[in-house]
Amino acid sequence: MTSVITLLTDYGLEDGYVAACHGVIAGIAPQARVIDVCHLIPSGDVRRGAAVLAQTIPYLPPGIHIGAVDPGAGGARRAVAVDAGGRVFIGPDNGLLSWAVRASGGARAAYEISNAEHFLRPVSPTFHGRDVFSPVAGRLSGGLEITDLGPEVPVDRLVVLPEPTSQLREGCVEGEVVSVDRYGNTQLSIAAGDLHALGVQVGDTLGVWLGRRQLSLPYRETYAAVPPGELVAFADSAGLIAIAVNSGDAAQRLGLPPGAHVRLSPTP
Amino acid sequence: MTSVITLLTDYGLEDGYVAACHGVIAGIAPQARVIDVCHLIPSGDVRRGAAVLAQTIPYLPPGIHIGAVDPGAGGARRAVAVDAGGRVFIGPDNGLLSWAVRASGGARAAYEISNAEHFLRPVSPTFHGRDVFSPVAGRLSGGLEITDLGPEVPVDRLVVLPEPTSQLREGCVEGEVVSVDRYGNTQLSIAAGDLHALGVQVGDTLGVWLGRRQLSLPYRETYAAVPPGELVAFADSAGLIAIAVNSGDAAQRLGLPPGAHVRLSPTP
Amino acid sequence: MTSVITLLTDYGLEDGYVAACHGVIAGIAPQARVIDVCHLIPSGDVRRGAAVLAQTIPYLPPGIHIGAVDPGAGGARRAVAVDAGGRVFIGPDNGLLSWAVRASGGARAAYEISNAEHFLRPVSPTFHGRDVFSPVAGRLSGGLEITDLGPEVPVDRLVVLPEPTSQLREGCVEGEVVSVDRYGNTQLSIAAGDLHALGVQVGDTLGVWLGRRQLSLPYRETYAAVPPGELVAFADSAGLIAIAVNSGDAAQRLGLPPGAHVRLSPTP
Numbered sequence: 001m002t003s004v005i006t007l008l009t010d011y012g013l014e015d016g017y018v019a020a021c022h023g024v025i026a027g028i029a030p031q032a033r034v035i036d037v038c039h040l041i042p043s044g045d046v047r048r049g050a051a052v053l054a055q056t057i058p059y060l061p062p063g064i065h066i067g068a069v070d071p072g073a074g075g076a077r078r079a080v081a082v083d084a085g086g087r088v089f090i091g092p093d094n095g096l097l098s099w100a101v102r103a104s105g106g107a108r109a110a111y112e113i114s115n116a117e118h119f120l121r122p123v124s125p126t127f128h129g130r131d132v133f134s135p136v137a138g139r140l141s142g143g144l145e146i147t148d149l150g151p152e153v154p155v156d157r158l159v160v161l162p163e164p165t166s167q168l169r170e171g172c173v174e175g176e177v178v179s180v181d182r183y184g185n186t187q188l189s190i191a192a193g194d195l196h197a198l199g200v201q202v203g204d205t206l207g208v209w210l211g212r213r214q215l216s217l218p219y220r221e222t223y224a225a226v227p228p229g230e231l232v233a234f235a236d237s238a239g240l241i242a243i244a245v246n247s248g249d250a251a252q253r254l255g256l257p258p259g260a261h262v263r264l265s266p267t268p
Numbered sequence: 269m270t271s272v273i274t275l276l277t278d279y280g281l282e283d284g285y286v287a288a289c290h291g292v293i294a295g296i297a298p299q300a301r302v303i304d305v306c307h308l309i310p311s312g313d314v315r316r317g318a319a320v321l322a323q324t325i326p327y328l329p330p331g332i333h334i335g336a337v338d339p340g341a342g343g344a345r346r347a348v349a350v351d352a353g354g355r356v357f358i359g360p361d362n363g364l365l366s367w368a369v370r371a372s373g374g375a376r377a378a379y380e381i382s383n384a385e386h387f388l389r390p391v392s393p394t395f396h397g398r399d400v401f402s403p404v405a406g407r408l409s410g411g412l413e414i415t416d417l418g419p420e421v422p423v424d425r426l427v428v429l430p431e432p433t434s435q436l437r438e439g440c441v442e443g444e445v446v447s448v449d450r451y452g453n454t455q456l457s458i459a460a461g462d463l464h465a466l467g468v469q470v471g472d473t474l475g476v477w478l479g480r481r482q483l484s485l486p487y488r489e490t491y492a493a494v495p496p497g498e499l500v501a502f503a504d505s506a507g508l509i510a511i512a513v514n515s516g517d518a519a520q521r522l523g524l525p526p527g528a529h530v531r532l533s534p535t536p
Numbered sequence: 537m538t539s540v541i542t543l544l545t546d547y548g549l550e551d552g553y554v555a556a557c558h559g560v561i562a563g564i565a566p567q568a569r570v571i572d573v574c575h576l577i578p579s580g581d582v583r584r585g586a587a588v589l590a591q592t593i594p595y596l597p598p599g600i601h602i603g604a605v606d607p608g609a610g611g612a613r614r615a616v617a618v619d620a621g622g623r624v625f626i627g628p629d630n631g632l633l634s635w636a637v638r639a640s641g642g643a644r645a646a647y648e649i650s651n652a653e654h655f656l657r658p659v660s661p662t663f664h665g666r667d668v669f670s671p672v673a674g675r676l677s678g679g680l681e682i683t684d685l686g687p688e689v690p691v692d693r694l695v696v697l698p699e700p701t702s703q704l705r706e707g708c709v710e711g712e713v714v715s716v717d718r719y720g721n722t723q724l725s726i727a728a729g730d731l732h733a734l735g736v737q738v739g740d741t742l743g744v745w746l747g748r749r750q751l752s753l754p755y756r757e758t759y760a761a762v763p764p765g766e767l768v769a770f771a772d773s774a775g776l777i778a779i780a781v782n783s784g785d786a787a788q789r790l791g792l793p794p795g796a797h798v799r800l801s802p803t804p
Contacts, residue, residue: 003566019304022303022304023324026328030301033566037552038555039549052552056559060563072492124503124505130505182550224608247579281576282718283588287542288592288595291592294540294571311718340760399773
């Protein structure tokens, strides 16, 4: 099938958990190339995991993509393999994979991962990444058919995470903070295209409402277009509007957590 | 010999130290696949390094396994290569490797790493990972015999770290906190099998003594079996009893550092 | 050309940014081996990035070396590819690459990276690592000529970062703190050779001036040569004098930030 396997987890880097997954894959599929997408998803933060996976997937070669952010591990949720756009996504059916599946063109077929002959034995109820997802990915990489994993799941029964909302209105566009990166850059759910549809161009000034607060921010091509310490809005590397402070931390300065409501409008 | 080389260190990820090891290995043994086990072992914490290595090793393909947590680097401790269960462990003879060697079936033979013709020159007294362990691993991967590294060391002279104690008594089992992971899950030295030998089954309530404090905790298959915020005991992915808070931090809640004494018993 | 590509960035590990670079390279140059040099360079800290790259480069196989610490991304700075000592360095022309280029024997030729047919489209103004440097590195690895990237840049027009100063005087040597690692070891710009030229030998006591403070420190082969908690000076793994506390944090103890002035002399 394919020789690329990618891993996104909330396992952190302070233990051997990620290495155990690499080791299991290397033992089963020595020919596979493993790419770490991210292992510092905050513990159990399915939304953050979904966002990072969906925004990275367009830059990863087609392959087998494991997602393991799984606060319900060992509980009732099922594990699934989803065929989408020439890729196979593997993980818990808790919405984690849903945005990346959509970014890959939508699910073509899905299968419950239930055939235990492809798992390590015993399966730790709390470490499906090592005992279920990694060996299954290795075997798929070696030629196992996805249909051998378990019964088919109708694609409209897959758990889908609600997308961050964004709404183009008369004269403004409303959205929310999707995520904050380690620079403090605050990514909104508002596509650059929606802002441009309102007539905003690079070089203009934006009206920004954060709850009841109102700001005017320069809209530029990048944060480097304003002096250090100044606020700026720009289209980020995912095509979404971000609010940043050049060489500073906008999320902290503005007190903007993920989920906070934001409204943008052209300044007349 | 083998084409897998693994690395466990306390070098951290903020410098180029780990990359220098990767580079040295890639230059000498371009065919080798390098797997990072962990580089965030707390500085000089040999016990933590030993625990992470021993718990990960069953999931790594047989290979050459470097351990570099070495507070005595440049001092009197010797460097060793230990042949155990089809694997070769390389590192300081300070006990770091001892639990992984035992988990691999025990040492079959050991050699002092003293033949400087296999090292980088000059050897930095503070960076044997780069200048000694990495080139030696690369050369072993390329076919060098382990017997060429230096004089044999009797395996009963290797430094062995005391294992965390656990004792099955009449009606209870005593042990200690082995380690705390980034979720705050507290791993005990008590094997699930010992608890089951007392008649405890998943679904029961456990009596837990922490010093003079006594708690009753549900014993479940996983932390997800209790509501968020509640304490639970379960058999973790290494087969040891862990105390956790679902979506919370048990080590912080209970004030349980590594080494703390714990006693478990069935609740009548 | 070469099959090794290395990556040094300030992207951090909490997002999918590094993975996107790996993915782009794997898609274009599946044969290339990618080595991560460091991704935790403090955001925008070009000097720290330059120091880590220059001190690691002697241990990396010849290859294509990407540096992306780029506070001016999207601004006026140009991107360059520099041919030096059988290696190709790729990154912003902001001095980041300059110390590694010097450590590799100096620039033989340099080219502006301006030929957009080798880039991803569209190019995000804030993520040249993914959209410019990674695809260009992949294509060079696949055989593209460096001369195809854009117009030649005279090597004496490349931005060069001022090196940390060090001056051998009558009876003393002056320098500055270059960097502080995660152990709190404080690396000075003073080469061990300069200290030895003053007649200092391992085993001697050093006079150390930190501004107006004066200390006497043992000069030893390694930090392990003094009892835990004690200060010591030694030649570090880069051949530079470092001040450390055995099992402690010298930078914190002495209040020594990067750039602080230090003078060393033999104690009579």
